[in-house]
Amino acid sequence: MSLPLPHKPFEDRLAEALANPQRLAAIGRAAMRFYEGRVAAMDTLPDAEAIRDLARAIRAHTIAHLDEYLQRFEANVQAAGGHVHWAHDAVEACSIVLRIAQENAVRRVVKSKSMVSEEISLNAALEQAGLEVVETDLGEYIAQLGHDHPSHIVAPVLHLTRQEVGRIFSERLAVPYTDEIAALNAIARRALREKFLKADMGISGCNFAVAETGTVCIVTNEGNGRMVTTLPRVHVALMGMERIVPTLQDLAVMLQLLPRSATGQKLTAYTSLLTGPRRPDEPHGPQETHVVILDNGRSRALAGDLAEILYCIRCGACLNVCPVYRTIGGHAYGSVYSGPVGSVLSPILGGVAAFADLPQASTLCGACHDICPVRIDLPLLLLRLRREVAREGYTPRWLQVGIRGYTAVARRAGHFALAARLASWLTRLMGGGWFNGQLPGPLGAWTRSRAFPPFVRRTFQQRWKERHRG
């Protein structure tokens, strides 16, 4: 179990995010566009709701038989001539990749997008060993050049403006400044083409791993995923151990949902099905292929009431629809995984202590549950995590005391009635001119942008009594 941990407390991350309204507006717009695209794309399915039910059943079945399918997948990768490695955690996964690199005298590495590689901080590990590692997804490349972190599963730098990208390119690539998007793309194409052709090893993620064929499926739009998996002589695919689908038919169902939910596309520009290394009669393709299967806390997640999160297919739809994500952006989550799914995954993979605030970063409005292509009940999982956070004692002290006080009062009807009357009197006093709706002292933070709502004159209990008397 390991995940890069946040450097700052949640409050500071929030303050930082909220201090940049221009960036937040861009994030909100992008999320909205993804959401609209997703709605339109789902409408093109003959029976979207039935396909979602089916996809959920496939995911549930797969996870319930995960050990069998992983072994079948492994056997079929090996039968196709590929190698399979198993990693408990981030450290082990990084050392496996490093060993493969060393055994093949690799110096230059190109990578396509992989959330698992972010999860295990692979770049740092490889660079420390003296390897050159280049991100080749345009967004990830920009993030890497700018020493920034991806802020969205699907669109890594949706928080940056074209001017910011232009400045990063001109500084880091020694090219004249431009903020014209076509020109920026052309600069990246030239710079990265060179890297693809010279690379010794390509590293990709894995969207789906097909057990019955030993196939790694990756979906991309730019074509960098294809380059990374066909040009270098060695290809390493990193997969979280729950990425399995049993059959090709199951894969076809998932492919009806993943691009639609992620980017509003029926299929992405490129969907690659990679099965073992280049065959003897094939002119190009990697000579050696490896798949690294990563646990990193997933088997622990399985053993309990949060296991449903393993159904996730990483489309990012829950981010785009979440009012909290849309307000604070991805970075404020302080984790590789942001949004509702990140608020569940991060405490599981990185520990409740480091991410105790994230399950609170939700209004529990249920939009994520509604939009999830495999209908994961994210609000329920967030509630269960809140319970775990409380049980482990990571609730802030003031809240613990407050809740204890409330419990003591609310347990007895007489105390409760008295407290309600007291609250009614006190808050009407405050709301009715004394504080003019503003709370005093540190409590004022809460009423800075809203008036304190006074309680009604007669409490519910009083009215109930009166009604039944009459």
Add this chain to the structure above:
Amino acid sequence: MADAREDILRAIRAGLKLARLPDVPAERPSYDVPRTVGSVAEFVGELERLSGHVIRVASPADAAQAVVALCTGRGWKQVWAWSWDEIACPGLAEVLNAAHIEAVHGGDPADLERLPVGITGADAALAESGTLILRSGAGRSPLISLLPPVHIALLEVQRIFPDLHTYLNSLPDPVAHIRAASNLVLISGPSRTADIEQVLTLGVHGPRELIVVLWG
């Protein structure tokens, strides 16, 4: 660690005993996915919506002529192509030759990527999503549809299926079919990105132009 595999499998089995997994079906899901209808017009419409171009012709001979017209029109003297057998468009080799257009079939990618166009056949196409399916194999480098700035694919109209389900079901043995090739790619339009300010740009890494010559 040699025992990581056993450890992890053991942890999964132990985890599964405690796992609260909602909605696990009693048996492996078996199903008929609702089919899209699928027509040539749909394929063309979808591909054009994705900024692909379609040239519709009657015969292989016309298809070959269309390819030559594209090459001469743009001044291409050299093309990178699948082997003629794999493109399976009778007469293409001859007309290119007659037009003094040289076809290269193999070599070092670093040299070949400078060529202006890649010419391939296609195993199949999917109407629903405007998709081409290309499988690697002898005489079929996956790089030809990827490295040059323009990709021309020759497709026989009979090879258009409604969607991926129908295509897989049409194969006598889908598993063997997928396992026979190291690389099978579904191509839906030219290479695209919207990573900078969500503005769509074509050809960021792969071809910026995709032209399908559809015959039959």
